């Protein structure tokens with residue numbers, strides 16, 4: 001484990017190695033949630049190290065890795081379905097969902113959404129590896145509002161928000177792939193069947209849920225109206241109906257300026273005409289997606305790599321033990337994993353790898369190659 005964890009506490013920071021500008025090296029001074037200490041607040045004299053009072057508030061910040069940046073390394077687009085037992089490819093136990101968050105956080109991973117991938121993941125701190133949580137089928141165990149209007153703490157969303165509250169630099173959301181027209185319990189996260197609840201009441205609850213997701217930086221993704229197999233549609237028009245009606249039925253709850261950019265293929269099966277998965281039209285209304293999520297796959301290419309295909313994003317199913325093994329493998333050989341340079345204007349890559357960057361897709365970013373000398377354990381050198 002190559003983690004640097006700074007415990008920042010008032011004057012304690014003053015004893016850390018200061019650069020010539022008087023700001024501690026390695027500490028991001030731009031984000032208040034990472035323990036910003038403004039230059040003026042730094043003590044002019046270096047005090048003796050102080051042991052914090054047991055009751056003093058200790059803020060854990062900047063727990064990113066020491067790994068050299070490698071923005072051509074691979075990323076994990078995790079795929080979850082139901083919460084529950086027994087565990088299998090489509091079901092994760094609550095305690096293991098919590099453990100996944102903890103393991104990823106401790107290992108230097110930070111969440112981003114597909115929308116943030118589209119923007120080049122500008123908010124990732126240096127040394128962090130992005131991880132994308134995609135959660136399919138909008139079932140009850142994923143997100144539920146209790147009678148008092150609060151989020152059920154034992155749902156995936158409840159656990160996520162609890163984890164975020166305890167770890168302020170776990171500061172983004174997951175991607176929720178919704179089936180607006182499916183039967184209970186996959187209709188907008190376990191809403192009661194419409195015949196049991198007056199329509200206005202039901203819609204008000206769904207609106208609250210969607211508002212919550214948007215306000216908390218989560219992403220809404222279309223997973224079709226009710227999970228029909230797109231390869232069994234009778235024609236192109238029906239494919240577009242499954243996708244377009246799904247989009248429309250979600251869109252009514254979204255802010256006007258919210259554009260859904262991600263589509264998740266039900267069961268990972270493609271329509272005969274593949275391009276209809278990312279572009280089409282239903283009842284005169286066009287739909288368009290930047291990303292199409294597959295159901296299977298391994299770690300995905302970096303979005304900065306020429307070989308990255310946004311219309312076929314591989315996903316890593318969180319089957320029992322699999323994520324743990326993947327994280328351990330990348331601890332042993334970190335050269336395989338994406339590591340951020342912390343600079344939203346640059347794409348930092350291993351020595352000799354600049355030609356792999358997709359400069360057509362990212363014309364505004366500067367490609368920076370790591371220097372060949374003095375870099376031991378350089379990322380990306382494995383063949």
Ligand SMILES: [Zn+2]
Nearest residue numbers: 136137266267
């Ligand atoms: Zn599904």
